[in-house]
Amino acid sequence: MSPRRSSAARSAGLPDSAPVFAALGDETRLRLVARLSEGGRLSIARLTAGTKVTRQAVTKHLQVLAGAGLVRDSRQGRERLWELEPQQLQEARRWLEVISRDWDDALARLKSSVER
Amino acid sequence: MAQANTDKIEKRILLRAPRSRVWRALSDAQEFGSWFGVQLAGRFEPGARVSGKVTHPGYEHLTFEISVERMEPERFFSWRWHPAPVDAGVDYSKEPTTLVVFELEDAAGGTMLKVVESGFDKIPLERRAKAFELNDEGWGLQMKAIERHVAQAK
Numbered sequence: 008m009s010p011r012r013s014s015a016a017r018s019a020g021l022p023d024s025a026p027v028f029a030a031l032g033d034e035t036r037l038r039l040v041a042r043l044s045e046g047g048r049l050s051i052a053r054l055t056a057g058t059k060v061t062r063q064a065v066t067k068h069l070q071v072l073a074g075a076g077l078v079r080d081s082r083q084g085r086e087r088l089w090e091l092e093p094q095q096l097q098e099a100r101r102w103l104e105v106i107s108r109d110w111d112d113a114l115a116r117l118k119s120s121v122e123r
Numbered sequence: 124m125a126q127a128n129t130d131k132i133e134k135r136i137l138l139r140a141p142r143s144r145v146w147r148a149l150s151d152a153q154e155f156g157s158w159f160g161v162q163l164a165g166r167f168e169p170g171a172r173v174s175g176k177v178t179h180p181g182y183e184h185l186t187f188e189i190s191v192e193r194m195e196p197e198r199f200f201s202w203r204w205h206p207a208p209v210d211a212g213v214d215y216s217k218e219p220t221t222l223v224v225f226e227l228e229d230a231a232g233g234t235m236l237k238v239v240e241s242g243f244d245k246i247p248l249e250r251r252a253k254a255f256e257l258n259d260e261g262w263g264l265q266m267k268a269i270e271r272h273v274a275q276a277k
Contacts, residue, residue: 110238114238116158117148120154
């Protein structure tokens with residue numbers, strides 16, 4: 008059971024998830040999020056190393072992710088570094104966790120039913 | 124962070140019963156309803172639409188409806204639905220569905236059941252908000268109550 012939320016919190020919080028799901032509906036962007044979730048702040052050069060994706064393409068994808076509030080950038084000297092903004096992603100995954108728990112409950116009931 | 128996947132849920136559970144027994148609990152609509160928590164009319168067969176009411180007091184306004192896709196006895200069962208309980212007064216037919224797949228395999232001591240539900244990224248946002256709302260009304264608690272009921276009936 009998820010923690011209770013007021014209607015105000017719900018209506019204030021959920022619309023923010025809309026662009027998150029759209030932003031994640033792309034394999035390159037999902038890979039970027041996965042890479043950034045391993046920790047730390049990474050430059051574009053580090054993010055493109057070992058991949059066939061160009062710097063320009065990665066920059067575009069990062070901008071889409073930033074627009075959805077999933078990543079943010081900051082400057083360190085002459086370099087621009089990117090990092091994950093984990094709160095948005097968590098919000099998007101909360102719904103899935105609710106349904107996931109419903110499955111756990113249903114499968115526990117199935118288990119006691121067939122093992123009787 | 125474990126994973127960035129928001130599109131699917133995957134479960135595995137070892138059931139200490141033969142595949143034939145697990146298959147019956149999945150493929151017989153009445154028996155399925157008994158553990159899933161719905162009263163179903165009709166039979167599960169490929170192409171069938173099967174629906175029923177959630178049976179518990181205070182939750183009769185919720186309906187359960189699935190479209191059966193594939194059935195391979197004792198091995199594979201899949202359907203599509205609108206995930207989480209549905210408000211009977213709302214037409215969801217135009218909305219995308221998620222795909223639920225059950226796969227059964229022999230395992231030491233019984234049957235390994237794998238369940239994958241996928242397609243969540245295509246579900247509209249209002250629907251997710253509704254799911255939260257229903258959950259907040261105590262859907263999760265209700266399901267716990269059913270679990271206790273089944274355990275006591277043993």
